[in-house]
Amino acid sequence: MIDLVKNSSTVSRRTKASVIRELLKLTAKPEIISFAGGLPDPKIFPYEFAAETAKQVILKKGETALQYGPTEGLADLKQEFLKFLDKYEGINAGPENLLITSASQQALDMVGRLFIDAGDPIIVELPSYIGGLQVFKSCGADFIGVKMDDEGVIIKELEQKLELLKNQEEHYKFVYLVPDFQNPSGVTLSEKRRHKIVELSEKYNVLIVEDSPYRQIRFQGKSPKMIYKIDQDTLKTSNIVSIFTFSKTFAPGLRIGIILAHENIIRKLAMLKQALDLCTSSLNQFIAAEFLKTGEFERHTDRINKVYKSKKDAMLTSLQENMPEGVTWTKPEGGLFLWVRLPEHVSADDMFPEAVQENVAYVIGSAFHCDGSGKNTMRLNFSYATVEQIGEGVKRLATAVKKRMFQKV
Amino acid sequence: MIDLVKNSSTVSRRTKASVIRELLKLTAKPEIISFAGGLPDPKIFPYEFAAETAKQVILKKGETALQYGPTEGLADLKQEFLKFLDKYEGINAGPENLLITSASQQALDMVGRLFIDAGDPIIVELPSYIGGLQVFKSCGADFIGVKMDDEGVIIKELEQKLELLKNQEEHYKFVYLVPDFQNPSGVTLSEKRRHKIVELSEKYNVLIVEDSPYRQIRFQGKSPKMIYKIDQDTLKTSNIVSIFTFSKTFAPGLRIGIILAHENIIRKLAMLKQALDLCTSSLNQFIAAEFLKTGEFERHTDRINKVYKSKKDAMLTSLQENMPEGVTWTKPEGGLFLWVRLPEHVSADDMFPEAVQENVAYVIGSAFHCDGSGKNTMRLNFSYATVEQIGEGVKRLATAVKKRMFQKV
Numbered sequence A, B: 001m002i003d004l005v006k007n008s009s010t011v012s013r014r015t016k017a018s019v020i021r022e023l024l025k026l027t028a029k030p031e032i033i034s035f036a037g038g039l040p041d042p043k044i045f046p047y048e049f050a051a052e053t054a055k056q057v058i059l060k061k062g063e064t065a066l067q068y069g070p071t072e073g074l075a076d077l078k079q080e081f082l083k084f085l086d087k088y089e090g091i092n093a094g095p096e097n098l099l100i101t102s103a104s105q106q107a108l109d110m111v112g113r114l115f116i117d118a119g120d121p122i123i124v125e126l127p128s129y130i131g132g133l134q135v136f137k138s139c140g141a142d143f144i145g146v147k148m149d150d151e152g153v154i155i156k157e158l159e160q161k162l163e164l165l166k167n168q169e170e171h172y173k174f175v176y177l178v179p180d181f182q183n184p185s186g187v188t189l190s191e192k193r194r195h196k197i198v199e200l201s202e203k204y205n206v207l208i209v210e211d212s213p214y215r216q217i218r219f220q221g222k223s224p225k226m227i228y229k230i231d232q233d234t235l236k237t238s239n240i241v242s243i244f245t246f247s248k249t250f251a252p253g254l255r256i257g258i259i260l261a262h263e264n265i266i267r268k269l270a271m272l273k274q275a276l277d278l279c280t281s282s283l284n285q286f287i288a289a290e291f292l293k294t295g296e297f298e299r300h301t302d303r304i305n306k307v308y309k310s311k312k313d314a315m316l317t318s319l320q321e322n323m324p325e326g327v328t329w330t331k332p333e334g335g336l337f338l339w340v341r342l343p344e345h346v347s348a349d350d351m352f353p354e355a356v357q358e359n360v361a362y363v364i365g366s367a368f369h370c371d372g373s374g375k376n377t378m379r380l381n382f383s384y385a386t387v388e389q390i391g392e393g394v395k396r397l398a399t400a401v402k403k404r405m406f407q408k409v
Helices: A010-014 A019-026 A047-065 A075-089 A103-115 A130-138 A155-167 A191-203 A227-233 A263-277 A282-293 A296-322 A348-357 A387-406 B010-014 B019-026 B047-065 B075-089 B103-115 B130-138 B155-167 B191-203 B227-233 B263-277 B282-293 B296-322 B348-357 B387-406
Strands: A098-101 A121-126 A142-149 A174-177 A207-211 A240-245 A257-260 A337-341 A377-381 B098-101 B121-126 B142-149 B174-177 B207-211 B240-245 B257-260 B337-341 B377-381
Touching: A010 A130, A010 B103, A010 B263, A047 A282, A047 B047, A075 A098, A075 A257, A075 A282, A098 A103, A098 A263, A103 A130, A103 A207, A103 A240, A103 A257, A103 A263, A103 B010, A103 B263, A121 A130, A121 A155, A130 A142, A130 B263, A142 A155, A155 A191, A174 A191, A191 A207, A191 A227, A207 A227, A227 A240, A263 B010, A263 B103, A263 B130, A282 A296, A282 B282, A296 A337, A296 A387, A348 A387, B010 B130, B047 B282, B075 B098, B075 B257, B075 B282, B098 B103, B098 B263, B103 B130, B103 B207, B103 B240, B103 B257, B103 B263, B121 B130, B121 B155, B130 B142, B142 B155, B155 B191, B174 B191, B191 B207, B191 B227, B207 B227, B227 B240, B282 B296, B296 B337, B296 B387, B348 B387
Parallel strands: A121 A142, A121 A174, A174 A207, A207 A240, B121 B142, B121 B174, B174 B207, B207 B240
Antiparallel strands: A098 A257, A240 A257, A337 A377, B098 B257, B240 B257, B337 B377
């Protein structure tokens, strides 16, 4: 066979297997309680609705549902999503502002391919979504990390980095943010800072990628406005690219996401998508359109949010009861994850095999840091395990933490 | 807004809108009979089967069907496809040789991204599939075209190009072939030449990409063996990457394709796919698996092939009856397209608006030629229009041809 190392492209050499996937392989034993994945709870998928809708869509709209569709996405889904944007986000947009993708990971790939040349600096949060880091890196990005606190990315630091890049005449292409219940940290960017982000976008003429897969999974509290909305209401830079998905509100198995952006950006993305995969499944687009149209979206997210809130509360309670002093964690009002910080000198990387020994798993926080920092942090998922498993799993995790902290393993 | 021209990546600047799509916009008038598209006939989609299967899959396997799936694809579909390969192609493979993609266009994108760096020469047929040219170009490919005759790519010319590239110490990455009922020409590569291709693959240690979306759409005659199979039976180079799709045998709206290759290639492609879109729709993979498992594949391709044969025959008859001397065309035994050659000096490019004037449309052959040649050729699709429309449309086309040939427009 040909020499695969010699013949591989730069893109493929830059694309590494996700650390998460490799770690997950270690945690496949049935006795392990895993907080390492990021899967929705399959017990609450809307099975009846999905089954009946799939059938009816094929019987009634099969000529379109089973055929190739327009690269930009089906008009039916766009129309329902525009109503959704108006009703829930107060965002005024038209079909020319939307592109349907094969879920949000493809949206990230497309944004990466549209803008990034090898060596272009991309600004990301510390920590950031690992799938974003992975795909932007494969496009050739160099990362500039900006620290976060409990209100999200720290504006002063972001501005310093932008100023530096500007002075260096670098081709900085965009700022990548997961502003709502961030994966991995669970942190939500405050509305005040969102305004500042829009101001920086204007001042430095830089694109903001607002990746928001968890925004609708809110159990309590009030959503800050979307960055896209704030821009529309204030400076009108048109520099915001917002990414949505049905993977958390409905079902990841459909692979349906949506990009909202200025029509000139959408036009360029559509040209790319034609080369990438021609179009996204028409059948699945119709099913997603019905999910919005019939009101199943509201009914179902109500159900999800009740279940996830009880799981999140169980995790917070068990952390409170079991973790030793010096360990802290975020208290998210939604999403799928929370973030645990061990004392500075305690390595969650090194602790991982010990946790597996205790039959519990998490994702090491350093995997989400483009600069390799965050070794004392970990991501815990609370959507997948049952309430009982969560209580027990956190206990096991606390055992591992205490051993490492006090017995100096 | 940011300057999109200044900020766009090289990839996106290299990605152009397909000529076909632009032409199709001119042919949207209802009075036009169009042979320009490449759509399956929606009248014969297996609606009842698809509707009931979608419903049952969600009710019975929903926990998997609606969830994220493995990046490499679902075991169920792989298993059915391995049986298919064994039964119809005599190919012996394992699940480690398969990767499920979001249809064959994504497979081409992945192969392009795995191998091509900017400036790498890729060998393609003259003419070649436009979606392949488009995506490989976006990956940075330079094209080396090899002429075809009615038995497919001309081996002597292919060897000359390979020899030249080798002597120039070029990074030639692969030979891209559509060996069965090629889009656009309808030509099938002869079995004798397939053996030669495998020999060249060994001699020049070059990968062969065997893109075969139409192979199962055979109305008459006998299929030559797949290049993959010939390699497996003879030289065992493991240099063949074969691409399949359910878009022609079942429904493009599912977006399901499959790559068959050596496991080391599959492993690298899977790493890329993780960054591209994490996984392909589990729901649609299950539906495709049932299509094979239940025998609906055989029943449905029998139906398709009867319908398409009658349409192809209608087109051949009408060409015979109406075209002036000096015009020739291919007589495919399957697929969706045939290929018309006007006399050398007659430009099908220039004739296009005149044909639209006569209310008939085709795709200009030059669009499929990486070197801009083939101006006297055109691609006609026979799967979409009705038999009556085909008869009438070819008449109109012959009128346009005669006007241009004899009235020296």
